[in-house]
Amino acid sequence: MIGALRSEWTKLRTSPGTIWLLLAVVVATVAVSAAAVAGTTCRWGGCDVDPARLALTGVQLGQAVAAILAVLVIGGEYGTGMHRITLTAVPRRGVVLVAKAVVVSAVIVAASAAAVAGSLLATRPLLRRNGLPALSMDDGGAVRAAVGSVLYLTLVALLALGVATAVRHSAAAIGAVLGLLYLFPIMAQAVSDEKWQRYLTKLGPMTAGLTIQATKHLTELPIAPWKGLGVLAVWSVGCLLAGGALLVRRDA
Amino acid sequence: MNKTIIAVDGLRKRFGRTVALDGMSFTVQPGRVTGFVGPNGAGKTTTMRVILGLDAPDSGTALIGGQPYRALRRPLCHVGSLLDAGALQPSRTARNHLLWLAHSQGLTARRVDEVLEGAGLTTVARRRAGGFSLGMRQRLGLAAALLGDPPVLVLDEPFNGMDPEGIIWMRGFLKTLAAQGRAVLVSSHLMSELQDTADHVVVVGRGRVIADASVVQLLAATANGRVTLRTDSARAATVLADAGGTVAAAGVGVLSVSGLATDAVVALMNANGIGFSEVSAHRATLEEAYLELTRDAVEFKAVSR
């Protein structure tokens, strides 16, 4: 296992795209978050905005980049046929997938921690300028939103890894992942029936998972924050297990 | 000769309606190069994949030192393999490619530099593997196969895309590896590539073994004792036929005789006072032997299409 881990780490480290993708996760997240806060004004005196959610809007784009990284970790090998070398070096295929999941998680946790911290720092003056409620880290909700967003990005990456393992083709895999993520919120918005809206929100990996960013009106959420992240975790684990089962059973 | 290191026994596998392996069985011994030959589509690559635990057979086993590949703890220290030299991430350098492989086996970077040197790749070690020529990729693939200093090597079509110089180098390299006591299994669809290299050949066609013999045996069987005789005498054919040989003209003043040994032919000529300029035992090439063996398989294919 340690050999497999070291090997996957070396592979990830020596792939020239990795560092750029990790940087892109940070830049995309911080930029969109900052733009979102900068563009927000309150028409009503109360200004009901959830500052945590707003200041972390960029996660919605950052996740796409994190998903690319995860997809390439396995899809890139299938694209060149290198997966056969990997599997002759480590014939226990479950171990290969676990090792990949661990190293992907590690780098995504690091990158998304930077992305979340960057977003919160960058949006702090903007929130004040626009007269929006400040975000205090003494507040348990804000800490949950920040830590939860890091976990959210990591779980999205794991979901993408699982899908890519099952699909074996990078382009198709990223299409499937982004479809899965983006379709639920679009559907939920398009459906005018509130019952269905809540149902779709509860079910979708992105819609449920992002409830972890909520710090206001918690009782009105279709699903509680940690539970919502749990839904995403179920998706991720499910995709990894499905991908793992196929990896073990299929001819390489 | 019972130090069998690769044992393939009764492998069967179909892909949809196509039968890829149809009871493939053979063994590979250490200390020699075993050629694994057959026409395209005969099941060579599939067999190798099964040996390496990449494909699962429908039935049958492939064991390495008595264990299935997937049970090996540090497999690259047991078996080195080269399936597809192009299977690299093009943006990674040659050295880094070997480095991750080394790390997967708990080997150090020093071992990587050793095999790079052995394959003559030290100067290009830090270049992107994507820019390598096919020959250089083959060398890199061999370096990867030798990383764990394994007693067994499984190489799929290592001569593919090599220039004549490279082929000569590869032949020498394979012989050296066998001389070090390793078992070397080399597949090829061209028997000529294995001439003077393989000690033993397993000829396959349509998913099963057609012949499994040493090169010497194979050649002897194919040569079938033919003798070429160069003479101007018209009597020679009659004399030889009377002595029980089968004679055929093989050109102006050249006879091909079978059924009589070389010294018997010489004795007959001398006894009858017939002059001749040359007598030679015909030496079959491995290619001829192979074509003879696989003819049926290929013909059957052509008919069944």
Added chain:
Amino acid sequence: MRALIQAEWTKFRTVPGWVIGMAIGGVLIVAFGLLPGIQGSCGQPGSGSECVLPVGPEGQEVSDGFMFVHRPLSGDGSITARVASMTGMLPPGPNDDKMREGVAPWAKAGLLIKDGTTQGSAYAAVMLTGAHGVRLQHNFVHDKAGKPGPPGSARWLRLTRTKEKITAEESADGTTWTTVGTVTLAGLPQTVQIGLFVTSPQHAEGANESLGSFGSYGGPTMATAVFDHVTPVGSLTGTRIGGPANKYADELGGFEETGEGVFTITGTGDIAPAVGGPAGIGASISDTLLGTFAGLIMVVVISTMFVTAEYRRGMMRTTLAASPRRGRVLVAKAAVVGAVSFVVGVLAAAVVITLGQKVLRDNGAYVHLASTATELRVIVGTGVLLGVTAMLAVGLGALLRRGTTAVTVAIVTTALPYLLVMSVLPPTAGQWLLRIAPAAAFSMQQSLVEYEQVANLYLPVDGYFPLSPLAGGAVLAGWAVAALVAAACFLRRRDA
């Protein structure tokens, strides 16, 4: 060129994965469209038909709810009155729990001639509005402005019938009259109802302009107008016509004659074309096409891969060796996937539009009527949306060459702006984005009509797009052309 297109078509149809993928795209559109129960419903789900809308004389669905204080009028005649004052109540704000004082901008108080008291019947009315001055409106969709005048100031109004012609006049002092306009109500019977009316429409307002938590709130409003100098004086009866079936309606509709020719009338509802969205009800045929997005993502992925797969396998070299004019290869590719996607879109939309409405109605949902022309435009529009997006994806694929990057960029450019508009962006930013992003082309699926004289938030979420169908399609086409031209330039310059 024909040979080239034929070659690309052969390439496309001989990869089962692509053909199946396209088919799945179509199936997704149909499946989401027909998924029972996933659609909106009118008020309560079920077989109740409480929200079947009356249809106006010109075929549109209308809201027709107001307080009418009226008498029959046989033959020609007129009515004059002064709207002395207008007050009203608005629904609670997001942080209040009580109704607020205020007059809705499109609250209406004035004079009305109507072909009976049936909802949807022909009418002409002159009225003072909450914030839009004096208006002459007839048959629900026609609206003509009179003099603006400061809100809340008293105004004299007169409505005169001469055969089928109705003339509206207004005056500030009751002596100097100006004509607002004359309208013709074709086929108006001999006897009509004439009188005073007050109504005040459903209110909708953006709760806050913020990312992440945009919400609209609203509810019924009411208006109370005091009419005096009502002539001719005579016995008038009050009738509540239509209006929302909710608690406010019973509380708010009413009238009182407080003196000779003086009436205080309270009303709620609207006399206007029906709309969707926060201030409206029901679903539109466009709502049945919510699966378009799933289909679109499918189309984008396949179209991108149709190009990038060639780079991945090095087949591009074969392709370019076979036809060295690289720009043409790109055009042929775009034409093939564009055409396939167009056909998929048209077929899927045709099925959904035909059957989806029935599913919605069976669920008890109210579906706004759409003309055949609109239905055809929506169906063809869906095809164009898919087809042109596919071409955009081909351009991006050729530009970026690496499948993963290209697919991500293609999905992010087509899907993410739409998603942000629908879920996160404040409406102003969202409408701005829908003017420039490829998703602008979703306007081709819009079936609801936006009326200036109906107070509503015309938001993309509810199927109102900032651009017309043609303009929206043009924006997408612009993107596709730009991507293809850039790709062609790169393709010509780069080594394959």
